[in-house]
Structure formats: structure tokens, C-alpha cells
Amino acid sequence: MLSxxxxxxxxxxxxxxxxxxxxxxSKVHDTxxxxxxxxxxxxxxxxxxxxxTEDKLFSLNAKRKASEHIHTTHTGGRLATAIxxxxxxxxxxxxDHAYNRYxxxxxxxxxxxxxxxxxxxxxxxxxxxQAIEVWSQLDALVNELREDGRSSxxxxxxxxxxxxxxxxxxxxxxxxxxxxxxxxxxxxxxRIDLANGSETSDRRGITMSVDAEQARRELDKxxxxxxxxxxxxxxxxxxxYGLMTGYHFHLLIFIDGHQAFRASALAKRFGEYWKNVxxxxxxRYFNCNAAWYQxxxxxxxxxxxxxxxxxxxxxxxxxLTKMDFWLKFEGTKKTFFKGLMxxxxxxxxxxxxxxxxxxxxxxxxxxxGDVCDQKSDDQQENFERLLGLVRQGSDGNSSASRxxxxxxxxxx
Numbered sequence: 218m219l220s221x222x223x224x225x226x227x228x229x230x231x232x233x234x235x236x237x238x239x240x241x242x243s244k245v246h247d248t249x250x251x252x253x254x255x256x257x258x259x260x261x262x263x264x265x266x267x268x269x270t271e272d273k274l275f276s277l278n279a280k281r282k283a284s285e286h287i288h289t290t291h292t293g294g295r296l297a298t299a300i301x302x303x304x305x306x307x308x309x310x311x312x313d314h315a316y317n318r319y320x321x322x323x324x325x326x327x328x329x330x331x332x333x334x335x336x337x338x339x340x341x342x343x344x345x346x347q348a349i350e351v352w353s354q355l356d357a358l359v360n361e362l363r364e365d366g367r368s369s370x371x372x373x374x375x376x377x378x379x380x381x382x383x384x385x386x387x388x389x390x391x392x393x394x395x396x397x398x399x400x401x402x403x404x405x406x407x408r409i410d411l412a413n414g415s416e417t418s419d420r421r422g423i424t425m426s427v428d429a430e431q432a433r434r435e436l437d438k439x440x441x442x443x444x445x446x447x448x449x450x451x452x453x454x455x456x457x458y459g460l461m462t463g464y465h466f467h468l469l470i471f472i473d474g475h476q477a478f479r480a481s482a483l484a485k486r487f488g489e490y491w492k493n494v495x496x497x498x499x500x501r502y503f504n505c506n507a508a509w510y511q512x513x514x515x516x517x518x519x520x521x522x523x524x525x526x527x528x529x530x531x532x533x534x535x536x537l538t539k540m541d542f543w544l545k546f547e548g549t550k551k552t553f554f555k556g557l558m559x560x561x562x563x564x565x566x567x568x569x570x571x572x573x574x575x576x577x578x579x580x581x582x583x584x585x586g587d588v589c590d591q592k593s594d595d596q597q598e599n600f601e602r603l604l605g606l607v608r609q610g611s612d613g614n615s616s617a618s619r620x621x622x623x624x625x626x627x628x629x
């Protein structure tokens with residue numbers, strides 16, 4: 218079952234984002250959709266707080282007849298705003314989605330009380346008989362919210378969502394490890410976002426011109442093109458939808474590093490083919506390899522570059538595998554997908570030599586004398602094996618080993 222430690226890690230992990238991709242493949246637009254997507258985490262944690270506490274959130278005050286008004290605590294005021302404003306916005310921008318289980322709890326209670334959908338965020342403006350009715354409905358909502366949120370059924374549903382996210386992450390880690398072990402010892406790792414069509418100030422109605430089935434067909438054509446024209450070693454990704462971002466895919470593509478290099482140029486080539494050929498000018502793409510975080514686990518990655526592979530698995534990968542915990546698109550059977558698992562192949566020649574290789578970016582950080590805080594017990598446990606490998610490959614320079622360890626720990 219779901220432990221408090223597991224739940225804490227899930228509820229504190231990064232929130233989803235929904236940037237609109239424009240004409241410039243190296244830039245994205247921050248819109249209301251992104252703000253609302255990021256509010257999912259805040260809203261879910263608010264409802265969890267309501268469920269876990271016993272505080273009286275709403276009370277009825279009346280100094281004289283017909284002057285009744287509702288008094289709220291800070292948490293009660295936030296809950297009222299969530300019901301009146303945040304929940305309707307979430308349903309508008311992300312239709313056909315299953316939200317975080319805490320948010321689904323609130324949706325269930327609001328559906329049972331449709332009159333609450335019309336309440337004002339500032340409850341002090343509600344007076345008299347209407348205040349009595351609204352207070353009664355809100356008080357009942359909080360009581361049932363707590364009862365349902367503490368039930369074994371709800372905890373089982375929450376645990377099922379957690380297990381699915383962890384299953385995605387574990388299968389993706391095993392898949393990437395197999396790519397480096399059986400297909401290529403070094404890979405060009407490309408992180409690219411492909412949109413079938415997105416809304417911008419000068420492009421309206423684009424997202425409504427494509428359905429989910431067509432979006433998947435276009436992705437299949439794109440992957441077929443990459444497979445036939447490049448030394449593809451693997452791919453994985455996730456399928457998402459938003460009112461302004463439309464149908465879009467977040468992809469990790471692995472190309473054999475012995476036959477290709479310059480990840481940013483490859484990503485641009487893929488994106489232009491997607492935009493001009495696959496979608497015939499309708500689509501857009503975002504080249505993550507050309508952005509500022511190009512060294513966070515993507516680009517050229519060797520099998521023994523443990524730092525870069527750690528960043529790939531702990532920083533880049535979770536967005537593709539774990540965001541369903543917050544928002545899960547239900548317009549398709551599967552949102553997370555990957556290629557076929559590589560099979561073990563007996564290769565001729567001597568066994569592959571493994572040594573701790575530090576990426577150029579990390580070596581530069583050490584050379585510049587960067588420092589970080591003391592590592593925590595959790596970080597030391599997570600990096601115990603990694604630190605040993607670094608010491609083996611650092612020519613006895615323990616100071617450099619400690620610096621590399623601290624730098625990698627900051628991304629854990």
C-alpha cells in the first residue's frame with residue numbers, strides 16, 4: 218500500500234507544464250494554459266491539506282437577522298476559490314483528462330452540489346438566506362471530502378496511480394540501459410517536442426483541425442522516417458493534449474553515436490521534416506538540445522558517462538514517465554510509449570572496458586572550482602556506487618571526486 222514517504226515524494230515532485238510552441242523552434246510561449254497546468258500541483262496539495270486536518274474551514278456569522286455572512290479561514294478561502302475559479306479553468310483547458318486523485322475527489326463533491334459551481338470566490342459578498350444555504354453546502358462538502366479522502370478505496374486508487382508511474386519509470390530505465398548495453402556504447406540523445414498544431418496569436422483553430430487518431434498516425438510516420446533514414450537505437454515518449462497546445466508528443470530519440478553526432482543539428486532536421494513534410498506546415502516543434510539545458514543528460518552520451526546517464530534518468534526521463542500522476546490524457550489508450558526492448562547480442566572481440574567518464578560540462582564545473590552543500594544521507598546512499606567509480610577514474614584526485622559527487626548530487 219501507499220506509504221507516507223511515497224506519497225510525500227509524489228506530492229512534492231515537479232508540476233506539469235504546457236508551453237505553446239511557436240514558429241521559433243528554440244523558444245516556447247508561456248500562456249494561461251501553462252499557468253493552469255502548474256496549478257494542478259498546488260490544488261492537489263490544498264485538497265490533501267483539507268483531508269488531513271480537522272480545522273473548521275467555514276462558519277456562519279450573524280449579528281442581526283438577514284445579515285448572515287460566511288467567515289472563512291485562509292484554507293477555506295483557498296478552497297472556495299478552487300471551486301469557483303480553478304476547477305472550471307482546469308476542465309476548460311484540459312478536457313478528456315483524469316486529474317490527480319485529490320482533485321477528482323473535489324470534482325465528485327462539486328458535481329453532487331451543482332449550485333456551488335456558481336458561488337463567488339469572495340464569500341463575504343454572500344448574505345442572508347443565500348449565505349446560510351452556501352455555508353451548509355460547503356460544510357457538507359468538506360465533511361464528505363474528508364471521509365472519502367481517508368477511505369481505503371481512495372488510498373488504493375492513489376496507490377494504483379503511483380504504481381503506474383513507477384512502472385513507466387522502471388521500464389524506461391531498463392529500456393535505456395539495454396540500448397547502451399546491446400545497441401550502441403554511445404548514443405546521441407535527442408529531446409524534442411512535436412506538436413500536431415498549436416494556437417498562437419496569429420494561428421487560431423489549428424488544434425481543432427486534428428483528432429487524436431490522426432495525431433498518432435502522424436507520429437508513426439515520423440518514427441518510420443527516422444528508423445529508415447538514421448541509425449535509430451531507440452525512442453520513448455508521452456502523448457499529451459491541451460486546449461492551446463493541442464495534441465503533442467514529448468520524445469527522447471536515441472541515435473547511434475558512432476554514426477552520427479551534433480544532436481542539436483539532428484533535432485532540427487527531425488523537427489523540420491515533422492513540420493514541413495509530416496504535418497504539411499501545420500505542425501510545430503521545440504528543439505530541447507538547442508536550449509539552455511542541453512547538457513542535462515542529453516546530447517552525446519557514452520555508456521560509461523555515469524553522471525550524464527544519471528541526469529538523463531533522474532532529470533530528463535521523469536517528465537515523460539511520471540506526469541500522469543498530475544494530469545493523464547484519456548483521449549488515447551496509452552499515453553506513454555517506447556520502442557521494442559533490445560535483445561542481448563553476442564558481439565565479437567574483447568569485452569567492453571568500463572571506466573568512470575565525466576561529461577565535459579561536469580569537468581568544467583570542477584575546473585572552475587564550483588562547490589555545493591554537504592551531501593545528505595539519502596544522496597550519499599544514492600551515489601555510493603557512483604562515487605566509487607568516480608574515484609577509480611579520477612587518477613587519485615580525491616578533491617575532484619568530491620566536487621563531481623556534489624555537482625551530481627544537486628540534480629538528485
